[in-house]
Structures are given as C-alpha cells and as structure tokens.
Amino acid sequence: MTGFIIQNPTLEQCLKAVKMGIGARRLLIMLGELRVDYFGRGSSELDYGERLLIVKGDGSLLIHRPTNVEPVNWQPPGSLYRAYVKRGLLVLEAYRKRPEERVRVTFRRVSLVGVYHLKDGAEFKLYTAEEVMKKAFIKRPDLVEKGLRVVMEEKRLKAGLVDCFCVDSSNRPVVVEFKKDRAGIEAVDQLSRYVDELRRGNPEVRGILVAPSITKEALERVRSLNLEYRRLDVRRCIKVLESMEEPIKPLEYFES
Amino acid sequence: MTGFIIQNPTLEQCLKAVKMGIGARRLLIMLGELRVDYFGRGSSELDYGERLLIVKGDGSLLIHRPTNVEPVNWQPPGSLYRAYVKRGLLVLEAYRKRPEERVRVTFRRVSLVGVYHLKDGAEFKLYTAEEVMKKAFIKRPDLVEKGLRVVMEEKRLKAGLVDCFCVDSSNRPVVVEFKKDRAGIEAVDQLSRYVDELRRGNPEVRGILVAPSITKEALERVRSLNLEYRRLDVRRCIKVLESMEEPIKPLEYFES
DNA sequence: CGTGCCAGGTGCCAT
C-alpha cells in the first residue's frame, strides 16, 4: 500500500492532494467541516458539520456522518470531479450524466487529507439465504412436499422469473417461490402473478410459497388466492446441505 | 474536531487505539491488509486485500474495497466490539444480537489508524421525488384529473398505506398511488390491493396510478384490473411548486 | 441499454 497523509493541510496543499488523488484514481480520504448540496433524482441540503469524505478510484463518492451505515450523500462509480478553492473554501463537485446528478461538497476546514493506492484482488464469496434454501430444496424437494420433482430452476415467464418450477406426485405443475425472510403480501402477489399466467393454460397449476414464516395478512391472501404456504427455515436447509457436502461454517461462539 | 492518527503503527499501538476509539465512541478509521468473515443472515468470506475500515461512534462498522459505493461487509449501529492480537494478527470482531450476526476482521498489516471525534448537529433535508409529486398534486389535483379533490393523505387500510384518497367530480372515491420512477407490475398490484379492499364496500371505487411512465406489462395489468394510469413527471411538478412557493433550486450548470 | 428482482438491503415511521 502506497500513499500519504497530511494533517491540517493548507487549502492549497489540500487542493493539490485532491486533484492528484482523484486524477490518479487513488483512494481519497478527507476529514473536515463541510456542507453538501445535491441535486439530481432528488435533492438535498446539509449544512456544515464534521464529516468523513471518501472518493474511490472508480469515481464513487461517499460522505459519512458520525452515525449510521449509510452515507448521507453519495455519488456512484463513474462520476466526474472538479475541485477548486474559492473565497477561502475548498469545493469538490461530483457530476454524473444519466441520470444527471451533481453533488457539491464545500469544505470550511480540512483536518485530514489522505491519498492511498489500495491493491485488492480477492474474490468476495457470499452465501445468501435464498441460495441456501434453493440448493437444499433442489437436493431434497421433500423438504417442501413429498413426491415433488424439480423440472426447472428459474423459469422465465412474462409475469417474471419463477424460482422453481416443479411437478407434484399427481403430475400437477407447481410453482415454488422462496422467501428467506417472513413472507409479506408482496411475496404472495408475486407468486400469484406467476400462477395466474400459468393457470390460464392449465387451471390445475399449484403455487407454493416457501418461507420461514408468514404475516397474518399474507396467509389470508394465500388462502383467498388458492395458493399454499410451507414453512421452511434457513437453519434446517444448512443442516441438510452440511450432511451432503462441505459445510458453510459459522464463526465460533462470541463470548463477550 | 479532535483526534489523532498513527501511520504504520505497531500492532500494540493499533490495538490500543482501536480499544480507546471504540470505547470512547469515536470515529475509528483504519487502512490495512485484512480479511473478513461474516456469518449471520447470510455468510461471506473475503480473503486478504487492502481495504478501508470504519467504525462509527454508534457502533456501525463499514469495510470498503477500492471500488463501489456499497461496503463489502458491514454491521449496523449498536453492534458490540471485541479486539485482540493473536499470532501477530490484529482481530476486530463486531457482534450483534437479533438477528445474531458476527463480522470478524483480521488485519495482517495496518498502514493507518485514526481516531477522531466528529461534531455534526446539522439537519439533513432531503426532497424526494415522491414527496415533490405528492405536494404538487395536493396543490393542483387537476395535474392528474380535472375535478379531483383530495380527502386524505396517507389513508391507512388493512391492505397498506394509501398515498392519497380522493373524490372525483361525480363523487366517486379515488385511490391515487404515486411512483416517481417508471411504474412496474408491483406498483399496479400495490394499488390493486387498496382498491380491492375498498371495492368490497363500494364497487364504484377508482384507482389511479400516477407515474412518469409505465412498463408495457404493467399497463396491460392496469387495464385488466380496471384501474387507470396517468402520466406525470417530477419536472412538471417542480415547475408547479416553483410557481407557488420557494423553489427547490438546482445547482448551477456543471461545466467540465 | 432497459426490465426485473434480490439484498446480510438500510432507514423511517406507523401500530
């Protein structure tokens, strides 16, 4: 990792670092007292306060307040930058075309500016809950219903993308939709759209919503739309998969 | 803004800074070569690479790679921390109960550690597109249909939260749902749920989906469900509001 | 490029 940092830089030093850092597609970090104006898909205003600003090599901009995971303002990768000093203020503007959006950051004071070159070629491997459920179901469809056979994963309909298209023990087509979290009304409607489309060709089509739990309203709707709900949680699925292949290991227990 | 920064700290210095920073609910910034293991709602693995780590005073954790707006791993506010040195590695663990989740960050090298206390009391004012549309509509319901009168904003039904409940020129009730972006099928279904519930009491109830545009499938569904679609974009709404009160000013044109 | 859909979504506000 190469880079440098300047504490309490002068505005000129700072401007130079900013231009150099962004120009060289490095990681730029700044701590200072700043305000933010944004206009684009929406618009926002944030008066002066002490915050952390980050510009990444791909043109992403992040402005973080002292709390929360989400940045208060940001700009996506590919944004273009302009920086200048005006009346004792350091201004950094990020611009993106399509959709047209601008973020303007005005620094009243800069406590820290750093420019670093990060090397990071590692692959990020994420195991999502839905992926786990689906995998376990494909290996063991009886987790949902005895005699079920998977015909297609990811069947594409006009109404959208079906998670699993199956046939039951009496050869009736079954659409299976997975939700990793408690299923709400939108989940039922989503399944309903698929089943509706298929029932036009064959009124025998069944629809099963598979989730660890379901809201009261959603369950009512499942019944009124002649669909079905089967409980299945991720924990169970992990166990099933562990017994069949290399496990997804949890971290060991956290003590304190 | 008070704080300090150490470049190329020893592991011991680093551990001390981390403990102190998190303990005092300060902003902690670290640059280094690290790996991340996560287990909770999902699970993930990321081998060593050079990244930026941030812990905020509220317990939020962010780990940023050199690209993208989103952190590769994170932990929400309120997380609990544990840090220690083991076999020449600095380990930082963030834990949250409910849902139970753990992130473990293992540093192989630390290039920078900083602890700062940020003061930021400013109010963030965001003007969202949906808000703008709604405001404009309330001032000028004829933007959607002549003779429309707003009875209630945000009417609560079992089926959900209606954006605007209105009456038309012939006293028929009208449910109006706004979408700031191109309306898709879910938007139609959402409106449909509200209208369904109300039509049980009064089959005359109308439902209007208001959006800048609509997908082909969604428009078909609007028709088949006996609902309506009216085009309205945010630009037009801004103009209407500008002519009536203090404008939401865009930043001036961006040159470079 | 648009369209659809998931996400460890996060955040906000309601009951």
Place this chain on the structure above:
DNA sequence: ATGGCACTTGGCACG
C-alpha cells in the same frame, strides 16, 4: 418489537 414501504436504493443478471 412487527409491519409496511420508500430509497438519489445499489448491484446483478438477462433479453
């Protein structure tokens, strides 16, 4: 706490 939902959602995969 649970539920409903918007978000400058971001990000990905696919036609």
